[in-house]
Amino acid sequence: MDVDEKSHKKEAGRKKRRRSDKQEQVVEDQQSKPGKRKKAVTDPVFEIESKKLRPSKEIENDDEARVSTEESPAKEPKEPSKRQMKKEKLQRKIAEQKESSKLEAAQKAITYISKWKHAKSDWKFEKLRQIWLMDHLLDHNSVPDSIFPIALEYFEGCKGMARQQLVKKMMQVVKKVEEQVASNEDETEATATSEYLRARQILQALPTEA
Structure with missing residues (x-):
């Protein structure tokens, strides 16, 4: 083999290697492109920065949600329905x-007892008024202190069933207070109530049965 032929073969080999190197370089370039994008996502520095940013965004979102909640006007209470308004009315x-x-009823009872005391010619017995007075004798709001002495005088003459009912009721009040005193409660406070004092007065004013 002469020198020219050897030289020609060497040159052909070099060209072939160069073409092969270029093809490999093209393949590497094509493969490196997606690899770079992937590397950008998985890059440690990028991940650290992402982790730093992610909580701050969440905090910002929370703050925005809180502000929007605070700024949003409170819901007005629902107006009652016509049925509810009608019921309340x-x-x-x-x-x-x-x-x-x-x-x-209180005014009629006071008028009744006042007529008995001051205008007997115009007064007539009314059972309903007497029952009302018996039920409210201990209530100083229903039977004022100015009227109570007149009512006490009125019931001094009651007899029969009316007297029995009145005695029973007054005895229950007195007994309850005495039991409280026996339980070491303040005797002065327990016996100073308007109900207790009136009950004692009524029992003393009622006639004793023969």
Whole structure:
């Protein structure tokens, strides 16, 4: 083999290696492109920065949510339905009627007892008024202190079933207070109540049975 042929073969080999190197370089470049993108995601420095940023964004989101909640106006209470308003109106009306009836009954009883004392010619016995007085004798709001002495005088003459009922009721009040005193409670406070004092007075004023 002469020198020219050897030289030609060497040159062909070099070209072949260069083509091979170029092909490998192209393959490496193509493979390196997605690899770079992947490396950018998995890069430790990037991950650290992401971890630093992620909580701050969550905090910002929480703050924004809190601000929006605070700034949002409170829900106004629902207005009552017509049915509810009608029910409440009826309840108020019933309560007013009861209070009016109570005041009217008290006024009639006071007028009844006052006529017995000061105008007997115009007075006539009314069982309902007497029963009302028996039920409210111990209530200083229903039977004021100015009227109680007159009521006490009125019941001094009661007899029969009315007397028995009155005695029983007053004895229950006195007994209850005496039991409280026996339980080491303050005797002065227990016996100073308006109910106890009136009950004792009524028992003393009632006639004793023969």
